[in-house]
Amino acid sequence: MADDTARYTLETITDWRAWTPKLFSFRTTRPAGFCFKAGQFVRLGVTKADGGEVWRPYSMVSAPQHDYLEFYSIVVPGGEFTTALAQLGVGDAVRVNRLALGFLTLDRFADGRELWLLSTGTGLAPFVSMLYEADTWRRFEKLVVVHCVREAAELAYRDLIPTLAAEAGVPELADRLVYVPVVTREAVPGVLGQRVTALIANGELERRVGFAFDLERSRVMICGNPDMVDDTRAVLGERGFALSRRAVPGQLAVEQYW
Ligand SMILES: Cc1cc2nc3c(=O)[nH]c(=O)nc-3n(C[C@H](O)[C@H](O)[C@H](O)COP(=O)(O)OP(=O)(O)OC[C@H]3O[C@@H](n4cnc5c(N)ncnc54)[C@H](O)[C@@H]3O)c2cc1C
Structure with missing residues (x-):
């Protein structure tokens, strides 16, 4: 048995x-x-x-x-x-x-200069794990962490995220991080408040970050709420972004939580 x-x-x-x-x-x-x-x-x-x-x-x-x-x-x-x-x-x-699974891992991308990590709610989890790794900081010139929540109290790990370069043993690379909290159901001064799809479509996310989504430079991971994942994929798809597959390298990797 x-x-x-x-x-x-x-x-x-x-x-x-x-x-x-x-x-x-x-x-x-x-x-x-x-x-x-x-x-x-x-x-x-x-x-x-x-x-x-x-x-x-x-x-x-x-x-x-x-x-x-x-x-x-x-x-x-x-x-x-x-x-x-x-x-x-x-x-x-x-x-x-005993077995870990999943393909939301950085080996999905062979190249890229800027890594965008887009999450809703608990979908932030895999990105924190990646940011604990020195290689993540060394590989990309910029690391954009977008965490979308309803209320500011749900911005878990917000104090940890800016310390992760040091945690990873590369404190000199800390300025590669661009942390963008997004709070949709509460007005927080200085914090973006629209859904991430709107923020991409109207250019506000790129203005906040200081550079644009670019097919050559940007590699994008999306994790969390399935509607957000699908809608963000669609908005970026209109700009030529496609899922990265083993046989056909692309710019996107996604994971839906339900
Ligand atoms: C690959 C993968 C990784 C996951 N990692 C995490 C994780 O790190 N943390 C985590 O909390 N969940 C994660 N989930 C979701 C998790 O597996 C469960 O769905 C969640 O714990 C709820 O379980 P449940 O039995 O209580 O409700 P379920 O019956 O599983 O879900 C009921 C409903 O709750 C909502 N829901 C489920 N999960 C979430 C969520 N995370 N955030 C908001 N609403 C949700 C959905 O509307 C869903 O239909 C992951 C899912 C997948 C597929």
Whole structure:
């Protein structure tokens, strides 16, 4: 009979941080031998109130060199997985599948000078992992992190992001970062407030960043809400941007969270 523990390991939650009542991050011990590339995800499993198991994919926020795993989660009202997950805390166990998956990784792009990382909500997670890596900072002349949320309190990791060049061991490259928070349901002075598709279509995002989307120079990753991913792909598609595939290199890589 197949042994379930061959598929996953039980890891202990070592740290828990609530950003808002509906957003939190947590760390777990790292499974022995668990390998991943920055940008990948893993399936997590928890036990529901009725005793059954439920599994969902989660991007790693932490980087391959860390001795812990970190995840950033929403609480979906009535959501099967997140309702059970949100009950847990430090000292509790989470199942972690042994296999990391996913293609939202920098090896999707062979070239490019500027990397645009566009996210909504928890879709920021894989980009934090990438920014922990020195290679990301060395490879691109500019790293644009766009994080779109509804309310300013949801700008998780906003204090960490400007420190990530130093965390990655390349503090001298910190000025390559352009961090652009976008808050759509609350007016915040100096912060962009429209949906990212509108900000691209009307040129405001490029004005804020100081340079334009360019087919030769720009490589763009998009992660999070599927409507945002599709709409942004469409807006950039009108400007000639196409998905990067193994056989046909392009400028875009995307991941939808539902
Ligand atoms: C490759 C991949 C990576 C993912 N990584 C993460 C991650 O790092 N962090 C994370 O919180 N979620 C992530 N998700 C989503 C996650 O797998 C679950 O969908 C989420 O935890 C909700 O589970 P649930 O059972 O509570 O609700 P579900 O039944 O899975 O979802 C119910 C509804 O909640 C909404 N929803 C689901 N996920 C989100 C979300 N993240 N933000 C806003 N609304 C959402 C959607 O409307 C969805 O239809 C990822 C999904 C994929 C496919």
